[in-house]
Amino acid sequence: MSRIVMKFGGTSVADLDRIRHVAQRVKAEVDAGHEVAVVVSAMSGVTNQLIGYVDSAGKLADLREYDVVVSSGEQVTSGLLAIVLQSIGVNARSWLGWQAPIRTDGSHGSARIREIEVEDLIRRFGEGQVAVFAGFQGIGPDGRISTLGRGGSDTSAVALAAALKADRCDIYTDVDGVYTTDPRIVTKARKLDKITYEEMLEMASQGAKVLQTRSVEMAMKHSVRVQVRSSFNDAEGTLVVDEDEIVEDALVSGIAYSRDEAKITLIRVPDRPGIAAGIFGPLADASINVDMIVQSYSADGNSTDMTFTVTKTDMDRAVSVLEELRDELKYDALTSDPNVVKVSVIGVGMRSHAGVAKKMFTTLADKGINLQVISTSEIKVSVLLAEEYAELALRSLHTAYGLDAA
Amino acid sequence: MSRIVMKFGGTSVADLDRIRHVAQRVKAEVDAGHEVAVVVSAMSGVTNQLIGYVDSAGKLADLREYDVVVSSGEQVTSGLLAIVLQSIGVNARSWLGWQAPIRTDGSHGSARIREIEVEDLIRRFGEGQVAVFAGFQGIGPDGRISTLGRGGSDTSAVALAAALKADRCDIYTDVDGVYTTDPRIVTKARKLDKITYEEMLEMASQGAKVLQTRSVEMAMKHSVRVQVRSSFNDAEGTLVVDEDEIVEDALVSGIAYSRDEAKITLIRVPDRPGIAAGIFGPLADASINVDMIVQSYSADGNSTDMTFTVTKTDMDRAVSVLEELRDELKYDALTSDPNVVKVSVIGVGMRSHAGVAKKMFTTLADKGINLQVISTSEIKVSVLLAEEYAELALRSLHTAYGLDAA
Numbered sequence: 090m091s092r093i094v095m096k097f098g099g100t101s102v103a104d105l106d107r108i109r110h111v112a113q114r115v116k117a118e119v120d121a122g123h124e125v126a127v128v129v130s131a132m133s134g135v136t137n138q139l140i141g142y143v144d145s146a147g148k149l150a151d152l153r154e155y156d157v158v159v160s161s162g163e164q165v166t167s168g169l170l171a172i173v174l175q176s177i178g179v180n181a182r183s184w185l186g187w188q189a190p191i192r193t194d195g196s197h198g199s200a201r202i203r204e205i206e207v208e209d210l211i212r213r214f215g216e217g218q219v220a221v222f223a224g225f226q227g228i229g230p231d232g233r234i235s236t237l238g239r240g241g242s243d244t245s246a247v248a249l250a251a252a253l254k255a256d257r258c259d260i261y262t263d264v265d266g267v268y269t270t271d272p273r274i275v276t277k278a279r280k281l282d283k284i285t286y287e288e289m290l291e292m293a294s295q296g297a298k299v300l301q302t303r304s305v306e307m308a309m310k311h312s313v314r315v316q317v318r319s320s321f322n323d324a325e326g327t328l329v330v331d332e333d334e335i336v337e338d339a340l341v342s343g344i345a346y347s348r349d350e351a352k353i354t355l356i357r358v359p360d361r362p363g364i365a366a367g368i369f370g371p372l373a374d375a376s377i378n379v380d381m382i383v384q385s386y387s388a389d390g391n392s393t394d395m396t397f398t399v400t401k402t403d404m405d406r407a408v409s410v411l412e413e414l415r416d417e418l419k420y421d422a423l424t425s426d427p428n429v430v431k432v433s434v435i436g437v438g439m440r441s442h443a444g445v446a447k448k449m450f451t452t453l454a455d456k457g458i459n460l461q462v463i464s465t466s467e468i469k470v471s472v473l474l475a476e477e478y479a480e481l482a483l484r485s486l487h488t489a490y491g492l493d494a495a
Numbered sequence: 496m497s498r499i500v501m502k503f504g505g506t507s508v509a510d511l512d513r514i515r516h517v518a519q520r521v522k523a524e525v526d527a528g529h530e531v532a533v534v535v536s537a538m539s540g541v542t543n544q545l546i547g548y549v550d551s552a553g554k555l556a557d558l559r560e561y562d563v564v565v566s567s568g569e570q571v572t573s574g575l576l577a578i579v580l581q582s583i584g585v586n587a588r589s590w591l592g593w594q595a596p597i598r599t600d601g602s603h604g605s606a607r608i609r610e611i612e613v614e615d616l617i618r619r620f621g622e623g624q625v626a627v628f629a630g631f632q633g634i635g636p637d638g639r640i641s642t643l644g645r646g647g648s649d650t651s652a653v654a655l656a657a658a659l660k661a662d663r664c665d666i667y668t669d670v671d672g673v674y675t676t677d678p679r680i681v682t683k684a685r686k687l688d689k690i691t692y693e694e695m696l697e698m699a700s701q702g703a704k705v706l707q708t709r710s711v712e713m714a715m716k717h718s719v720r721v722q723v724r725s726s727f728n729d730a731e732g733t734l735v736v737d738e739d740e741i742v743e744d745a746l747v748s749g750i751a752y753s754r755d756e757a758k759i760t761l762i763r764v765p766d767r768p769g770i771a772a773g774i775f776g777p778l779a780d781a782s783i784n785v786d787m788i789v790q791s792y793s794a795d796g797n798s799t800d801m802t803f804t805v806t807k808t809d810m811d812r813a814v815s816v817l818e819e820l821r822d823e824l825k826y827d828a829l830t831s832d833p834n835v836v837k838v839s840v841i842g843v844g845m846r847s848h849a850g851v852a853k854k855m856f857t858t859l860a861d862k863g864i865n866l867q868v869i870s871t872s873e874i875k876v877s878v879l880l881a882e883e884y885a886e887l888a889l890r891s892l893h894t895a896y897g898l899d900a901a
Contacts, residue, residue: 105551139571145511146575147582154581157574157589161567165545168563169552175560176553183563187593188638232594 091256092124092214096224096246099133100263101320102166105173111320112173114261115219119179124214126253128224128246129170131162152197156226156236160186163223163242171221181219184210186226186234191245193227193235200235201303202227202244205252222249240301247304251311258313260300261320266327267292267299269492270344274480277493281342282325285332285437288342291469295345295433305329332437340445341436341490344483350380350431351404352461352473355411357392357421367418368395368411375410377403381431381464381473392421396462398473401427429461430479433471434486446470452489458482497662498530498620502630502652505539506669507726508572511579517726518579520667521625525585530620532659534630534652535576537568558603562632562642566592569629569648577627587625590616592632592640597651599633599641606641607709608633608650611658628655646707653710657717664719666706667726672733673698673705675898676750680886683899687748688731691738691843694748695721697875701751701839711735738843746851747842747896750889756786756837757810758867758879761817763798763827773824774801774817781816783809787837787870787879798827802868804879807833835867836885839877840892852876858895864888 095118097111111129118125130136139159149155167183174181186193189210193200210220224242229235237244243260250258265280267289272278284292286309293302299317308315308329318326328334358364369379382397399407408425411418439445449470453460458481462473474482487493501521508514517535524531536542545565555561573589580587592599595616599606616626630648635641643650649666656664671686673695678684690698692715699708705723714721714735724732734740764770775785788803805813814831817824845851855876859866864887868879880888893899 105548108552142511142571142575143578146514146578149578150581151578151588154574154577154589157577157591158571161570164567164570165548165564168560169548171560171563172549172552172555172557175556182557183560185563185640234591 090122090124092253093118094126094128094246094250094253094255094258095261096128096242096259097130097261097320098242098263099130099136101261102129102170103133105169107320108166108170108173111261112170112177112179114320115174116177116179119217119219126210126220126222126249126255127170128222128242128249129163129166130224130242132166135162135165153229153231153233156197156234160223160226160234160236163225167221167223174219174221179219180217181221182213183221183223185223187228189222191227191248193229193237195229195231195235197229197233197235199238200227200229202237202248205248207252210253238303240304243301243304244307247307247311247313247315250313251307256314257316258308259316259318259326261318262299263319263321264299264317265319265322265324266317267329267343269342270483270487271346275484275487277487279492279494281327283328283330283335284342285335286329287332287468288435288437289329291433291435291466292343292345295347295431295435295469295471300329335437339436340438340442341434341492342438343435344486344490344492345433345435346479346483347431348476348479349400349402350398350429350473351401351425351427352396352398352429353404353407353411354394354396354424355418355420356394356424358395359419360386360391360393364393364418365395367414371410371414372399372407375406377407377410381462381471383462383464398429398431398462428476429473430476430482431471431473432479432482432486433469434490435469437468439470440467448489449486452485453482456481456485496528496530498659499524500532500534500652500656500659500661500664501667502534502648502665503536503667503726504648504669505536505542507667508535508576509539511575513726514572514576514579517667518576518583518585520726521580522583522585525623525625532616532626532628532655532661533576534628534648534655535569535572536630536648538572541568541571559637559639562603562640566629566632566640566642569631573627573629580625580627585625586623587627588619589627589629591629593634595628597633597654599635599643601635601637601641603635603639603641605644606633606635608643608654611654613658616659644709646710649707649710650713653713653717653719653721656719657713662720663722664714665722665724665732667724668705669725669727670705670723671725671728671730672723673735673749675748676889676893677752681890681893683893685898685900687733689734689736689741690748691741692735693738693874694841694843695735697839697841697872698749698751701753701837701841701875701877706735741843745842746844746848747840747898748844749841750892750896750898751839751841752885752889753837754882754885755806756804756835756879757807757831757833758802758804758835759810759813759817760800760802760830761824761826762800762830764801765825766792766797766799770799770801770824773820777816777820778805778813781812783813783816787868787877789868789870804835804837804868834882835879836882836888837877837879838885838888838892839875840896841875843874845876846873854895855892858891859888862887862891
C-alpha cells in the first residue's frame with residue numbers, strides 16, 4: 090500500500106466527461122489499495138473567466154477579494170469530483186483550503202503555503218476515504234481565502250504530498266511528460282523518463298510550461314517524487330527525482346525557450362560606481378523583474394551600454410520608469426525590443442563536462458544566428474535571439490546535443 | 496443614521512454593469528450616513544448552471560458536496576461587488592457564510608440559520624466598512640458549507656437584519672414591489688404600498704414569487720421591516736410590516752395563483768377510520784407534500800371520494816405510490832390531472848368581515864367557472880380550477896374585490 094497524491098489540471102477536468110474519467114483513474118488507485126489525496130484545478134477556462142470579471146470590476150485595490158472570486162473555480166471542481174466518486178462507489182469528500190486547513194502566509198494572490206494539518210486526513214485514509222482538494226487555495230493568517238498564484242494547484246499537490254509524506258505525487262496534465270524540448274516545434278523531441286529537480290526547475294523557469302516553478306522547488310526541498318503524466322492515456326510519464334537516481338549520463342537533458350522576454354538597452358550610461366543600483370533599484374521598486382543583464386563598455390571607455398531583459402508585459406512600464414530617470418542616469422538613448430526569444434540548454438551533466446556552451450555558440454553561429462545576450466548558471470546556458478530564429482535555433486541545438494529521437 | 500441591509504437578487508447582479516449599478520445604490524446609502532450590510536445572490540443563470548453540473552455528475556448521495564458547488568456563485572458576486580465598491584471609494588469587504596460565521600443546522604441543501612455572530616461586523620460598521628455577504632450560505636455544525644435552499648438569499652438578508660437589529664431590510668429585485676396580483680396577467684394590478692407579514696406569507700406560499708416564504712416567516716418572527724423594491728428604478732417599493740401599521744382597511748389585499756398544482760382523486764374508497772392516514776402517510780413517507788384535501792361522500796353512503804393536490808413534479812410519483820397501495824386501500828379508481836390552477840384571495844381584512852368567500856364563489860360562478868377543490872384559512876380562500884380559466888378568474892376577482900387601478 091502506498092500513499093499517493095494525484096493532481097489534475099484544468100484540461101483534465103474540463104467538463105463532466107473528463108471529470109468522470111478522472112474519477113475512474115482515482116478509483117483504480119483506490120482499488121489497488123492505495124491511500125489517495127486528489128488535487129484539482131478549475132475546469133479549463135473558468136479561472137480566466139473569473140479573472141476577466143475581476144479585471145472588469147475596477148481598479149483592484151484588494152487582492153483578498155480577487156482571491157474570493159478566483160478560488161471559486163477549484164471549489165466547484167472539488168465538489169463535482171467528490172460527487173462523481175461517490176456515484177461510482179468511492180468514499181470521498183471535498184476539502185477547501187480553509188477546511189484542512191492549508192495555512193498560507195498573507196500574500197494574497199500569490200500566497201506561500203506555511204503548514205497543512207493532516208491528522209484528520211490520515212485518520213480518514215484509515216477509513217478508506219479519498220480527500221479531494223480544491224487546488225490553488227489556502228487560508229491566510231487573516232482568516233480569509235488566499236490563492237497561490239498561477240499554476241498554484243501544482244504547488245498544492247506537492248505541499249500536500251510533503252505534508253502527508255506521500256510515496257508519490259502524480260501531476261496529470263495534457264502532455265505525456267517532460268520533453269527534451271517543445272514537440273510542437275521540434276518533431277524529434279523525446280519524452281524524458283527521468284529528470285532531476287534542478288533541471289526541471291530550469292526547464293520550468295525557462296518557459297517549459299509543464300510544472301510550476303515553485304512546486305518543483307518545494308518538491309526538491311522535501312524530496313517529493315513527482316511524476317508528470319498524461320490524464321488522456323496510460324503511458325508512463327516523466328519522474329522528477331534526485332540527481333543520484335539518474336543513471337543515464339546526458340550532457341544536456343533539455344532545451345527550453347521563452348517568448349515572454351523583451352530587451353531594453355540603455356546606450357552610453359556614464360560608467361561610475363552605483364550605476365547598476367541606479368538602474369535596477371527603481372525597476373525593483375516598481376515590481377519589475379529583470380532577468381538577463383549584460384554590461385558592455387563603449388568605445389570611448391568612460392561610458393557603458395547596459396542591456397537587460399524583462400517580461401514582455403513589463404516592457405512599457407520599465408521604459409517609462411527609466412525615461413523618468415533620464416536626467417539622473419544621464420544615458421544617451423534607450424531602445425527596447427519585444428521581438429526576442431530566450432533559448433536555454435539545460436543539463437546537470439554540464440557541471441562535469443566542458444564545451445557545452447561552446448557547442449551552443451558554434452551551432453547557432455553556423456546557422457547565422459546572432460546572440461544578443463548570454464547568461465549562464467551551473468546547469469544551463471541561455472542566449473537571447475531575434476524571435477524569428479526561435480524554431481531554427483531549437484531544432485539545430487536539439488540535433489547538435491544528440492537529443493533527437495531515433 | 497440607520498442601519499440597513501440591502502439584498503440584491505440574481506437579475507440585479509446579472510453582469511458587471513448591473514453590479515456597478517448596485518454599487519452606486521450602496522454608495523448612496525453610505526453617503527447618507529447609514530451603516531450598510533449587503534447580501535448578494537449569484538449572477539443570474541449561474542446557480543442553474545452549477546445545479547446542472549451537479550445533476551450531470553451522478554446520483555447525488557451527499558448534499559454537502561452539492562453545497563460546495565452551488566455556494567460558489569454567491570461567493571463570486573460578493574467578491575466582485577466588494578471590488579467595485581472599493582474602486583468607487585467605498586470601504587467594503589466580502590463575507591462568506593463560514594467567515595462571519597452564519598451558523599446553520601446540518602440540513603445541507605436546505606439549512607436553517609441558527610445564529611449569526613455580528614460583533615465584528617458592528618465594530619467594522621464603526622470604521623465605516625460595508626459588509627458584502629454572499630447570500631444563500633452558511634456553515635453547518637460539521638464545519639462544512641451549507642446552503643439555505645432556493646431563494647435563500649432573502650432569508651440570509653432577513654436573518655442578518657434581525658441579528659444586526661437593522662432598521663430596514665431592502666430586498667431589491669426585478670419588480671417594483673408586491674402587486675395585488677400578477678401584472679403580466681391583470682393589467683390593472685396595483686402595487687401595494689404596504690402589506691402585512693401574514694398576507695405576504697400567504698402571497699409567497701400561494702405562488703407570488705417576490706419573496707421567499709421562509710424569509711417572510713423570519714421577518715415576522717423578528718419584526719424586521721422588509722421593503723421589496725426594484726433595483727432598476729428609484730420608485731418606492733412595498734413595505735412588509737406588522738398589521739397595526741396598516742391603515743387602509745382593504746378586505747382583500749391580493750390575489751395569488753399557482754400553476755404548480757396537480758389534482759389526484761381516489762374514487763370510492765371504503766369509508767372506515769384511518770383511511771386518511773392510510774393514504775397520506777405513505778405519501779409523506781415518500782416526501783410528497785399534499786396541499787388541498789377534500790373528502791366527499793359518494794352516493795352509496797359507505798364509500799368516499801378523496802381529492803387532493805400535490806405539486807406537478809410530484810404527481811407521477813404520488814400516483815405510483817397510490818397504485819402500489821390499491822389492494823390495501825381498496826379504491827375503485829384513481830384519476831390525476833395536472834391541468835389545474837390554484838387561485839387564492841388573501842387579506843387580513845377577512846378576519847373581521849364575512850362574505851369574502853361568498854363573493855369569490857359567486858364571481859367565479861357568474862363566469863361559469865367550476866370549483867374543483869376549496870380550502871380556507873383565517874386570511875385566505877383558495878380554489879382549484881381548470882388551468883384554462885386562470886386568467887379569467889384572476890381578472891374577474893381583481894375587479895370584484897375593488898383592486899383594479901383607477
